[in-house]
Amino acid sequence: MTDVVTAGVLVIGDEILSGRTKDKNIGFIAEYLTNIGIDLKEVRVVADEEADIIAALNALRQRYDYIFTTGGIGPTHDDITADSVAKAFGVGISHHPDVVERFRKRFQDSELNEARLRMARIPDGASLVESATIMAPGFWIGNVIVMAGVPSIMQAMMDIVAPKLRSGVRMLSESVRANAREGDIGTPLREIALANPETQIGSYPFRDEDGNPNTNLVVRSRDPDKLRVAMGAVQQMLAALKR
Amino acid sequence: MTDVVTAGVLVIGDEILSGRTKDKNIGFIAEYLTNIGIDLKEVRVVADEEADIIAALNALRQRYDYIFTTGGIGPTHDDITADSVAKAFGVGISHHPDVVERFRKRFQDSELNEARLRMARIPDGASLVESATIMAPGFWIGNVIVMAGVPSIMQAMMDIVAPKLRSGVRMLSESVRANAREGDIGTPLREIALANPETQIGSYPFRDEDGNPNTNLVVRSRDPDKLRVAMGAVQQMLAALKR
Numbered sequence: 001m002t003d004v005v006t007a008g009v010l011v012i013g014d015e016i017l018s019g020r021t022k023d024k025n026i027g028f029i030a031e032y033l034t035n036i037g038i039d040l041k042e043v044r045v046v047a048d049e050e051a052d053i054i055a056a057l058n059a060l061r062q063r064y065d066y067i068f069t070t071g072g073i074g075p076t077h078d079d080i081t082a083d084s085v086a087k088a089f090g091v092g093i094s095h096h097p098d099v100v101e102r103f104r105k106r107f108q109d110s111e112l113n114e115a116r117l118r119m120a121r122i123p124d125g126a127s128l129v130e131s132a133t134i135m136a137p138g139f140w141i142g143n144v145i146v147m148a149g150v151p152s153i154m155q156a157m158m159d160i161v162a163p164k165l166r167s168g169v170r171m172l173s174e175s176v177r178a179n180a181r182e183g184d185i186g187t188p189l190r191e192i193a194l195a196n197p198e199t200q201i202g203s204y205p206f207r208d209e210d211g212n213p214n215t216n217l218v219v220r221s222r223d224p225d226k227l228r229v230a231m232g233a234v235q236q237m238l239a240a241l242k243r
Numbered sequence: 244m245t246d247v248v249t250a251g252v253l254v255i256g257d258e259i260l261s262g263r264t265k266d267k268n269i270g271f272i273a274e275y276l277t278n279i280g281i282d283l284k285e286v287r288v289v290a291d292e293e294a295d296i297i298a299a300l301n302a303l304r305q306r307y308d309y310i311f312t313t314g315g316i317g318p319t320h321d322d323i324t325a326d327s328v329a330k331a332f333g334v335g336i337s338h339h340p341d342v343v344e345r346f347r348k349r350f351q352d353s354e355l356n357e358a359r360l361r362m363a364r365i366p367d368g369a370s371l372v373e374s375a376t377i378m379a380p381g382f383w384i385g386n387v388i389v390m391a392g393v394p395s396i397m398q399a400m401m402d403i404v405a406p407k408l409r410s411g412v413r414m415l416s417e418s419v420r421a422n423a424r425e426g427d428i429g430t431p432l433r434e435i436a437l438a439n440p441e442t443q444i445g446s447y448p449f450r451d452e453d454g455n456p457n458t459n460l461v462v463r464s465r466d467p468d469k470l471r472v473a474m475g476a477v478q479q480m481l482a483a484l485k486r
Contacts, residue, residue, distance in 0.1 A: 014445055017283045018416070019274025020461065021447065023266075026288070031262025040260045042295070045269070045286035048445075052285070075426045076446035077433035107426075115429020150448065171261070183318045183350075186358020190320035202257055202291075203319035204264065205393065218263065 003222065005038045005168035008060035011045040012053055012071040012081050013149055024151045025070045032158055037167035038066065048072060053084035061088075061144055066165065068158075071149030073136060075115040082139070085146055086123035096122040099130075099137060106135070129157050169222040174231050178215040180241055181205075185215065188237045196230035198223060246465065248281045248411035251303035254288040255296055255314040255324050256392055267394045268313045275401055280410035281309065291315060296327035304331075304387055309408065311401075314392030316379060318358040325382070328389055329366035339365040342373075342380060349378070372400050412465040417474050421458040423484055424448075428458065431480045439473035441466060 009029050015021040026043055033040045041064055046052040053072075060067045072081030086093040099120035103112055119136035122128065129138035129145065138147045138157045147157040178185055182205045193201045199221040208214040217234055221227040252272055258264040269286055276283045284307055289295040296315075303310045315324030329336035342363035346355055362379035365371065372381035372388065381390045381400045390400040421428055425448045436444045442464040451457040460477055464470040 011286075014443060015447060015461070016269070017273055017286070018277050018414070018463070019270055019272075019283075020416075020445075022270035026259070026269075027262055027265035029262075030260055034261050040262075041290060042299075043254075043260070043286075043288035047284060056285075074446065074448060075429035077429070077436045078443075078445055111426070113426070113430050115433070116426040118429065119426075173261070173263070183354065183356070183359040183362075186318035186320070186361065187356050190358070193320045200257060200321075202263075202321055203317070204258060205317060218258070220261070 003169050005066070005166055006041045006064040007033055007038050007066040007068065008041060008064040009043040010053075010056055010060060010067060010069040011043065011149075012048065012069055013045075014048050014078070016045050016071075017047055025149070025154055028151065028155060029068055029070075029158065032162070034171060034173075036162055036165065037170035038165065039168070039171065048078045048080055050080055050084045050087070053081065054088045057085065057088045057144065061142065065143060067144045069144065069146045070154050073119065073138065073146060073148055075118050075136075079118065081146060082121050082123060085126075085141060085144060089123060089125075089141055089144075091124045091141075093121050093123045095120045096128065096137075098128065129160050131156065131160055171220050171222055172224055172227050173218060173220045174227060175216055175218040176231070176234060176238065178217050178238055180215060180238065181213045182215045184241065185217075185237065189217070189234070192230065192233045192237060196226065196233065198226045199230040201230065201234070246412050248309070248409055249284045249307040250276055250281050250309040250311060251284060251307040252286040253296070253299055253303060253310060253312040254286065254392075255291065255312055256288075257291050257321070259288050259314075260290055268392070268397055271394065271398060272311055272313075272401065275405070277414060277416075279405055279408065280413035281408065282411070282414065291321045291323055293323055293327045293330070296324065297331045300328065300331045300387065304385065308386060310387045312387065312389045313397050316362065316381065316389060316391055318361050318379075322361065324389060325364050325366060328369075328384060328387060332366060332368075332384055332387075334384075335367045336364050337367065338363045339371065341371065372403050374399060374403055414463050414465055415467055415470050416461060416463045417470060418459055418461040419474070419477060419481070421460050421481055423458055423481065424456045425458045427484065428460075428480065432460070432477070435473065435476045435480060439469065439476065441469045442473040444473065444477070 044056045046056050072079045126139040126141035147154045202218040204216045219231045259266050287299045315322045369382040369384035390397045445461040447459045462474045
């Protein structure tokens with residue numbers, strides 16, 4: 001098992017960039033990947049523009065182990081993800097016979113129009129990401145997994161794909177509420193971070209229920225012993241503050 | 244006035260990529276920029292890693308008119324945005340005298356530690372993004388605007404910066420609920436999109452209050468006449484469905 005498996009996410013959609021739709025997929029995928037031992041390293045959001053999708057996809061897929069895309073696989077003219085992915089990989093694209101077959105069972109002839117058939121267009125060599133409850137499948141080609149933009153469908157697709165993903169040693173995480181202002185603990189926290197190189201220590205300020213500035217501290221490591229040592233140092237530092 | 248002014252957003256923070264914190268800034272900035280006539284073209288989310296921040300920032304700032312960053316300007320060791328931005332621009336960084344002066348008024352000597360002074364580190368040549376209610380300022384250097392990650396502070400910073408931004412002709416938008424399945428309107432909608440090249444027509448499926456598949460259609464254009472013509476065609480197409 002490799003220690004670290006990395007991922008990138010590519011969100012495709014004008015509606016996210018215009019602010020009309022607020023993305024809910026980034027946070028879900030981020031948490032999901034963390035839980036199964038894959039490190040999400042980068043997210044990009046691009047418009048429904050073929051050149052932008054191809055450029056972002058090619059940059060990401062060369063850099064990370066897996067790329068997850070969301071959006072742009074529906075039946076309308078602005079759904080251009082499948083064609084863009086095919087071009088990024090330099091492969092052809094055509095109506096996938098299994099998908100067409102399923103559509104024939106599901107739709108009457110009058111409903112099986114050009115638009116709906118568009119959802120059966122799958123790049124050559126891709127595997128389908130499908131289930132009985134998903135009408136338009138996602139697909140997997142190379143290290144790229146193409147999913148729907150509608151959160152409930154995307155989430156179902158993640159569940160289908162997850163068991164097939166190679167995963168690394170899971171990043172472990174512990175957090176503590178500091179009951180202190182970030183500025184009061186920043187100096188000793190830096191020393192703890194420097195003394196514990198195989199951990200990541202994050203500091204997140206927030207306003208607590210009394211409206212006072214407070215801080216959550218999060219220690220992360222793949223090594224449970226190193227996590228324990230670093231969190232011990234953080235706890236000791238916080239206890240010393242109260243004296 | 245230029246017709247189109249573009250922007251990129253760079254979200255900086257391990258906590259977004261781990262899924263621990265769900266980003267609320269992308270959607271806010273997207274909507275804000277749309278409302279003031281700036282086109283958000285791309286978003287990237289990167290970790291608290293200097294090389295990643297610099298690479299993303301340099302890619303974005305060469306491509307778009309404005310870049311907005313969020314996160315990483317607090318007092319702790321994981322706040323490395325200011326240093327990364329200085330390196331991306333190849334300029335020095337030091338404690339800004341105005342910020343230090345304000346901190347001296349605000350904090351007692353015992354509180355003005357190395358961590359808090361870190362928030363006064365501003366790249367050489369940058370202008371401050373500040374107000375009486377913002378403790379740690381953001382800054383503006385070249386075409387890059389560096390803002391806090393805490394949503395309420397980031398939002399206050401957008402309000403300070405917005406009047407100074409060059410803006411383009413505002414993208415106008417109208418939407419209509421189709422009361423139809425996306426697959427039933429995809430074919431005629433494509434024809435309307437092709438016939439109305441200076442508009443963008445988006446199709447967004449959703450489940451309506453009866454649980455039925457439904458679709459929102461959005462027509463966008465900078466030209467009110469072209470918007471009206473395209474939306475008229477969409478309305479006509481929808482009316483024809485019902486006959």
